[in-house]
Amino acid sequence: xxxxxxxxxxxxxxxxxxxxxxxxxxxxxxxxxxxxxxxxxxxxxxxxxxxxxxxxxxxxxxxxxxxxxxxxxxxxxxxxxxxxxxxxxxxxxxxxxxxxxxxxxxxxxxxxxxxxxxxxxxxxxxxxxxxxxxxxxxxxxxxxxxxxxxxxxxxxxxxxxxxxxxxxxxxxxxxxxxxxxxxxxxxxxxxxxxxxxxxxxxxxxxxxxxxxxxxxxxxxxxxxxxxxx
Numbered sequence: 407x408x409x410x411x412x413x414x415x416x417x418x419x420x421x422x423x424x425x426x427x428x429x430x431x432x433x434x435x436x437x438x439x440x441x442x443x444x445x446x447x448x449x450x451x452x453x454x455x456x457x458x459x460x461x462x463x464x465x466x467x468x469x470x471x472x473x474x475x476x477x478x479x480x481x482x483x484x485x486x487x488x489x490x491x492x493x494x495x496x497x498x499x500x501x502x503x504x505x506x507x508x509x510x511x512x513x514x515x516x517x518x519x520x521x522x523x524x525x526x527x528x529x530x531x532x533x534x535x536x537x538x539x540x541x542x543x544x545x546x547x548x549x550x551x552x553x554x555x556x557x558x559x560x561x562x563x564x565x566x567x568x569x570x571x572x573x574x575x576x577x578x579x580x581x582x583x584x585x586x587x588x589x590x591x592x593x594x595x596x597x598x599x600x601x602x603x604x605x606x607x608x609x610x611x612x613x614x615x616x617x618x619x620x621x622x623x624x625x626x627x628x629x630x631x632x633x634x635x
Contacts (some may be wrong), residue, residue: 407562413511418448425466425555426466426561426562427558427559427561427593428590428593428612428616429462429559430559430563430564430565431562431565431566431593431622432562432616432619433563434455434458434566434617435566435569435582435586435620437458437623438484439567439583439623440578440623441454441557442575442579443579443624443625448570451553451570451575455528455570456567461622463499463559463560464556466555466556467559468552470554470555471549473551474547474548474551480617481540481565483521484538484540484615485530485534488533488538492530492533496529497625499525500521500522500535502533503521504520505535507536523607540617562593566582566586569581569585570582582620583620584600587617590616591613594611594613595608595611
């Protein structure tokens with residue numbers, strides 16, 4: 407039997423996990439760099455990192471839950487409307503579904519036959535998949551996405567936290583940047599491997615924009631430190 411490996415079924419949790427891990431690394435490192443550029447005491451740096459780690463994890467979980475729940479609400483409302491239309495105007499819905507198949511290249515008679523057979527099997531499922539683009543693979547799960555985001559944020563943010571504890575205070579900004587780029591590159595490579603996409607492009611993209619974010623944060627921290635010293 408011929409088997410193929412597809413990665414679409416990983417989209418929901420992989421997106422949340424990658425976003426959380428990268429955000430944990432980048433936002434926590436940027437926070438450390440900003441604070442270190444303004445205040446070189448380890449106490450201030452560690453306290454800022456802990457606060458950012460907890461706040462970031464909670465924010466990611468809440469934001470992901472609300473976002474995915476909103477998507478679920480929209481899809482549920484669309485399915486409810488589609489179900490009502492199937493009950494009140496079945497012939498129009500049959501023509502609509504057949505029209506979709508005709509646009510994909512089927513002849514009129516064949517598209518009508520395909521639409522009839524799919525509607526007889528499960529009308530709502532057919533319209534949800536081919537008209538609305540909703541199926542079980544892409545169906546969002548708010549709790550799963552929220553937990554994945556929070557856990558991955560913590561797993562990413564704990565790395566710069568350890569650097570803030572162990573790295574010398576002198577040159578803390580450079581230590582944080584160097585390790586952050588390493589962590590982001592590893593995260594990008596893992597995400598690309600799991601998603602079946604180009605590893606080098608993923609690493610380049612995340613390291614480039616990570617550098618931009620950290621440079622801006624360092625400049626803000628430096629300016630703040632200069633004007634408050």
